[in-house]
Amino acid sequence: xxxxxxxxxxxxxxxxxxxxxxxxxxxxxxxxxxxxxxxxxxxxxxxxxxxxxxxxxxxxxxxxxxxxxxxxxxxxxxxxxxxxxxxxxxxxxxxxxxxxxxxxxxxxxxxxxxxxxxxxxxxxxxxxxxxxxxxxxxxxxxxxxxxxxxxxxxxxxxxxxxxxxxxxxxxxxxxxxxxxxxxxxxxxxxxxxxxxxxxxxxxxxxxxxxxxxxxxxxxxxxxxxxxxxxxxxxxxxxxxxxxxxxxxxxxxxxxxxxxxxxxxxxxxxxxxxxxxxxxxxxxxxxxxxxxxxxxxxxxxxxxxxxxxxxxxxxxxxxxxxxxxxxxxxxxxxxxxxxxxxxxxxxxxxxxxxxxxxxxxxxxxxxxxxxxxxxxxxxxxxxxxxxxxxxxxxxxxxxxxxxxxxxxxxxxxxxxxxxxxxxxxxxxxxxxxxxxxxxxxxxxxxxxxxxxxxxxxxxxxxxxxxxxxxxxxxxxxxxxxxxxxxxxxxxxxxxxxxxxxxxxxxxxxxx
Amino acid sequence: xxxxxxxxxxxxxxxxxxxxxxxxxxxxxxxxxxxxxxxxxxxxxxxxxxxxxxxxxxxxxxxxxxxxxxxxxxxxxxxxxxxxxxxxxxxxxxxxxxxxxxxxxxxxxxxxxxxxxxxxxxxxxxxxxxxxxxxxxxxxxxxxxxxxxxxxxxxxxxxxxxxxxxxxxxxxxxxxxxxxxxxxxxxxxxxxxxxxxxxxxxxxxxxxxxxxxxxxxxxxxxxxxxxxxxxxxxxxxxxxxxxxxxxxxxxxxxxxxxxxxxxxxxxxxxxxxxxxxxxxxxxxxxxxxxxxxxxxxxxxxxxxx
Numbered sequence: 001x002x003x004x005x006x007x008x009x010x011x012x013x014x015x016x017x018x019x020x021x022x023x024x025x026x027x028x029x030x031x032x033x034x035x036x037x038x039x040x041x042x043x044x045x046x047x048x049x050x051x052x053x054x055x056x057x058x059x060x061x062x063x064x065x066x067x068x069x070x071x072x073x074x075x076x077x078x079x080x081x082x083x084x085x086x087x088x089x090x091x092x093x094x095x096x097x098x099x100x101x102x103x104x105x106x107x108x109x110x111x112x113x114x115x116x117x118x119x120x121x122x123x124x125x126x127x128x129x130x131x132x133x134x135x136x137x138x139x140x141x142x143x144x145x146x147x148x149x150x151x152x153x154x155x156x157x158x159x160x161x162x163x164x165x166x167x168x169x170x171x172x173x174x175x176x177x178x179x180x181x182x183x184x185x186x187x188x189x190x191x192x193x194x195x196x197x198x199x200x201x202x203x204x205x206x207x208x209x210x211x212x213x214x215x216x217x218x219x220x221x222x223x224x225x226x227x228x229x230x231x232x233x234x235x236x237x238x239x240x241x242x243x244x245x246x247x248x249x250x251x252x253x254x255x256x257x258x259x260x261x262x263x264x265x266x267x268x269x270x271x272x273x274x275x276x277x278x279x280x281x282x283x284x285x286x287x288x289x290x291x292x293x294x295x296x297x298x299x300x301x302x303x304x305x306x307x308x309x310x311x312x313x314x315x316x317x318x319x320x321x322x323x324x325x326x327x328x329x330x331x332x333x334x335x336x337x338x339x340x341x342x343x344x345x346x347x348x349x350x351x352x353x354x355x356x357x358x359x360x361x362x363x364x365x366x367x368x369x370x371x372x373x374x375x376x377x378x379x380x381x382x383x384x385x386x387x388x389x390x391x392x393x394x395x396x397x398x399x400x401x402x403x404x405x406x407x408x409x410x411x412x413x414x415x416x417x418x419x420x421x422x423x424x425x426x427x428x429x430x431x432x433x434x435x436x437x438x439x440x441x442x443x444x445x446x447x448x449x450x451x452x453x454x455x456x457x458x459x460x461x462x463x464x465x466x467x468x469x470x471x472x473x474x475x476x477x478x479x480x481x482x483x484x485x486x487x488x489x490x491x492x493x494x495x496x497x498x499x500x501x502x503x504x505x506x507x508x509x510x
Numbered sequence: 511x512x513x514x515x516x517x518x519x520x521x522x523x524x525x526x527x528x529x530x531x532x533x534x535x536x537x538x539x540x541x542x543x544x545x546x547x548x549x550x551x552x553x554x555x556x557x558x559x560x561x562x563x564x565x566x567x568x569x570x571x572x573x574x575x576x577x578x579x580x581x582x583x584x585x586x587x588x589x590x591x592x593x594x595x596x597x598x599x600x601x602x603x604x605x606x607x608x609x610x611x612x613x614x615x616x617x618x619x620x621x622x623x624x625x626x627x628x629x630x631x632x633x634x635x636x637x638x639x640x641x642x643x644x645x646x647x648x649x650x651x652x653x654x655x656x657x658x659x660x661x662x663x664x665x666x667x668x669x670x671x672x673x674x675x676x677x678x679x680x681x682x683x684x685x686x687x688x689x690x691x692x693x694x695x696x697x698x699x700x701x702x703x704x705x706x707x708x709x710x711x712x713x714x715x716x717x718x719x720x721x722x723x724x725x726x727x728x729x730x731x732x733x734x735x736x737x738x739x740x741x742x743x744x745x746x747x748x749x750x751x752x753x754x755x756x757x758x759x760x761x762x763x764x765x766x767x768x769x770x771x772x773x774x775x776x777x778x779x780x781x782x783x784x785x786x787x788x789x790x791x792x793x794x795x796x797x798x799x800x801x802x803x804x805x806x807x808x809x810x811x812x813x814x815x
Contacts, residue, residue: 069760069777071594071745092743095752096759102740105650109657172770222763278763280779284572299773307567310580339769401771419774 059350060088061357063115064106066340067096068402076396077403080369085360087353089115100125107131107345114348115358117405118166121460123158123341124451127165132343134163138355145362149408153448157338160451166343167358167406173413174336175430176437180227181286181296184318186212197324198231198260205269208292217264218271218282218291224470225333226295231325232257235333236444237463238502245445245506247499249466249490255483258473265474275471287311293320298420301429319429321436332437336447342405358405367408371415373397379418386418394422446502454501458494465490562586562784569779585784594745594753595785601665602732602750603792609669609731614724617679622708624679625686643676649740656741667741668749669731678723685719686712721803725796732793750789757785 065072072078072091082088092113095102103122106113108131118126126132139146146167154168187194187204190211195201205216225234225248232253238245248254264270271277271291283300285291287307296304308315322330344354361367372379372386378393379386388394401416420430449455469486472478478486491499529537556576561569565580573579589595623629624636647655652671653662661667689712697707713720735751742748748756757777759765766773 067756067760068772069594069756069775071597073746074593093745095739095743096756096765097739102743105653109654111657111662175770177770220763280570280763281572283570287567288571288573297773299770299776303566303570303778307571310565310567311571311573398775419771422774 058086058088059353060090061114061350061354062090062092062112063117064092064094064103064113065117065402066119067094067099068399070399070402072403075399075403076373077370077400081361081366081403084363084366084369085357087357087360089357107347112347112349113345114350114354115405116343116345117169118341118343120338120341120451121456123166123343124160124453124456126343127160127451128453131346132165133346133348133351134165135167135344135355136164138344138351139164142352142355143359145359145364146406149362149367149410150406151409154338154409156448156450158341158450166341168338169340169342169404169406170336170409171339171401171407171412172416173409174334174441174443175413176332176334176433176441177299178223178226178295178297179322179433179436180293180320181301181317181429182293182320184316185314186292187318188316194318194320195323196321198228201228201320201323202264202269205264205293206267209267209269212292214289215271215285215291216269217293218277218285219274219295220277220279220282221275221467221471222279223295223297224467224474227320227323228261229257230331230333231323232260233325233331235331235442236335237459238444238446239442240445240506243510245499245502247495247502249462249487249495250499254470255480258470258483259480261474262476262480266476270474272475275475275477283307289315296429298426298429298433302423302426305425305429319432319436322440330440331442332440333444334437334441335444337444340404361405362408364408364411368411368415370400370403371407371412372418373400385421386415387421388418390422393418445506449502449505452501452505454494454497458498462490462493462495462498465493558783558787561780562787564780566778566780569783585778585780586788588781589784589788595788597746598748598750598753599789599792601747602789605665605668605749606728606731606793609672610724610727612669613673613675613678613727613731614720616673617675617723618682618708618713618720620674621679621682622686622712625683639676639679653740662741663744663747665747668734668737668747672730672734672737675727675730678726682716682719682723685716689715718803721800725800728796729793754786754789758782 072093078089078091092106094106100122103116103118103126107116107126116126123132135143150168150170154170155164158164158166158168182194186208190207192204192207193200195204208214208216229235233239234248234251234253234257237248239248239251240246241251261270265272265274271282271285273281279297279300282291282294283296283304286294286296287304289308289312305317308317322332324330342358344351348354361370373393373396375381377389378397379388381387388397417430421427446455469478469490473480473483487495553576557574560574560576560578562585563578563581563583564574565582568574568579620639624632624639626632629635646652656662656667656671661670693711693715694707697711702710733751735749735755738749738752739755742752760772761777761779761782766776
């Protein structure tokens with residue numbers, strides 16, 4: 001009796017688990033594979049160990065990287081780096097969200113990491129917390145290729161109290177990201193000439209509004225400055241005025257700019273949803289034929305223009321060259337900041353090996369291979385320009401920039417452009433933007449500044465505060481008369497300290 | 511007031527007395543309200559399906575509403591060939607099965623003794639359990655504990671710390687308390703020990719609550735991304751929800767700002783949509799199978815004695 005009961009119960013439990021697993025889609029077949037998954041990792045280590053034996057005395061390194069949507073273990077570039085440098089590196093990616101918290105956890109848990117790739121704020125925090133190793137001597141003894149590739153000024157951005165705490169990675173060099181793009185077919189239809197100043201722009205927008213009944217200019221809340229702001233002299237965060245650094249919040253021209261934009265907003269020339277528009281939303285309006293003008297980023301140009309042409313086969317777009325200011329000259333601001341810092345952790349037991357590894361990656365041939373892959377396989381050279389071979393370039397090198405630890409500052413901007421040549425529309429916009437900006441770029445004077453406490457601590461908060469307020473002034477939620485009141489608050493909440501500290505540094509460079 | 515009347519009306523006098531005007535109004539309001547509520551949850555889902563089937567061009571120009579435009583299946587093909595997606599799907603399915611089975615097993619084993627009044631120190635033990643519902647060690651100490659146990663970046667960390675859920679344990683305990691003691695006594699007379707009683711008498715009688723709690727666990731494991739976000743950095747053992755979260759975050763404006771390389775590689779919206787959909791379907795399939803237990807289980811657990 002009891003035996004029968006027992007088997008019935010067991011059958012019941014089994015049935016229940018089966019019901020659950022059966023519903024999981026793949027059924028029993030898939031159940032076994034994931035079981036092997038976690039143990040797959042250890043299973044592959046013997047292979048790595050085999051490699052270690054051949055590379056004899058080189059120790060394994062552990063590196064923390066920024067987030068990316070890939071598995072570093074299976075990436076082509078990771079294997080290539082291991083092949084070329086002989087170092088077996090275990091990569092750890094920070095999460096996409098709450099990366100700073102995770103980074104602090106990883107570093108403070110002293111879990112034997114050697115290298116870490118950081119953004120500017122993370123770099124400053126870890127360096128001032130004493131978690132990073134000063135690398136001056138290591139650079140001297142093991143860093144010949146690094147010193148060849150990276151300019152002295154760039155090292156300035158990684159220097160705190162006279163010591164270098166990381167290798168600065170400047171990325172693709174100074175380039176312009178956005179420019180106004182307009183529906184040329186509508187301009188032609190209305191007989192409008194391409195505007196060259198802010199006032200001409202105003203007239204064009206007004207005509208479009210009257211005749212076409214669409215949003216004349218759409219703008220995203222994430223990109224408030226640029227083409228129109230530059231005509232008032234608002235370029236980047238910092239500007240040199242009479243030998244002093246001035247933050248754009250304090251520039252008297254700021255008020256003129258928001259007054260002008262507020263006029264556009266009030267008259268319905270600027271998208272009334274500007275305060276809530278994301279880039280995605282603005283692109284939706286532009287490519288959907290509901291807006292005539294948009295400050296388009298070249299990296300969005302490929303999909304945006306393709307969608308527009310699909311929706312309206314007759315649609316044509318053109319790029320409006322940078323508008324001229326009151327003095328009749330066009331200008332465009334750009335930042336040349338160090339994007340990433342690669343540092344050696346103080347808790348690392350393999351500091352010398354870590355530096356050797358970083359140096360080996362900068363050996364010119366190795367570096368070219370990391371940036372571009374193999375000639376004839378991943379890229380080809382046409383007219384002295386590097387072109388990607390698709391789709392293998394996308395498959396194997398899309399994430400290559402995540403693996404960079406410093407770049408050859410002369411050559412990388414040239415190599416990097418292969419990434420832009422993946423799509424002809426994207427390439428055309430990138431090249432047109434850069435051509436229009438040639439000779440009129442003003443680089444942010446704070447670009448080469450080292451981490452300064454009062455700046456690092458306040459910049460993000462103050463930038464957000466400024467942008468939020470600028471949006472409120474533009475949309476009329478706050479009267480422009482209240483700008484001085486806002487500025488006083490901005491200064492009180494760290495703005496004044498930040499400007500003073502920035503100027504102290506600026507005077508010291510002269 | 512209206513609500514009460516309507517209830518009485520439906521329970522006792524349906525069909526005998528004509529419904530009054532106010533009752534009709536209430537019904538109309540009720541139906542409208544719940545249809546609207548239903549639509550607010552259904553429509554985004556339909557929109558997602560439409561997006562996942564539409565061409566990217568139609569999606570980014572905001573033309574896709576409830577019906578797909580420029581139908582294509584390439585996105586699904588792409589996602590189903592994406593090794594990171596498939597891998598995280600496997601991890602999630604495996605985690606849900608193993609996690610649910612282990613949790614249900616342990617939670618039942620905890621609940622059973624605590625449902626017996628003769629257990630010495632029962633109140634104290636219960637208090638200790640309830641205490642953990644209200645207070646926890648905090649994130650960093652917990653992380654350090656996991657690290658010292660060598661669990662960080664390992665698969666078991668996704669379900670081991672969450673094996674006994676006190677809330678679910680209390681529901682099962684209450685259910686056990688509702689079973690007549692006589693059953694247990696008669697089993698004892700037949701010579702059954704504690705384990706035999708639990709396995710052969712109590713559990714078969716508690717299938718509704720088991721199914722309900724099992725579903726709670728399964729859905730919780732399937733939807734959990736926080737544990738993975740904290741403990742897992744190895745992409746090989748990232749579960750579905752974390753992968754999805756990262757896919758979406760890494761294509762959002764904030765993430766792409768000032769990061770040109772990420773901007774070039776951003777995931778198209780139609781692929782995001784099909785990933786979300788493919789990740790939701792497996793757990794949706796579980797519901798119909800457990801539905802009948804689910805309704806009964808919640809009801810039976812709530813009425814005691």
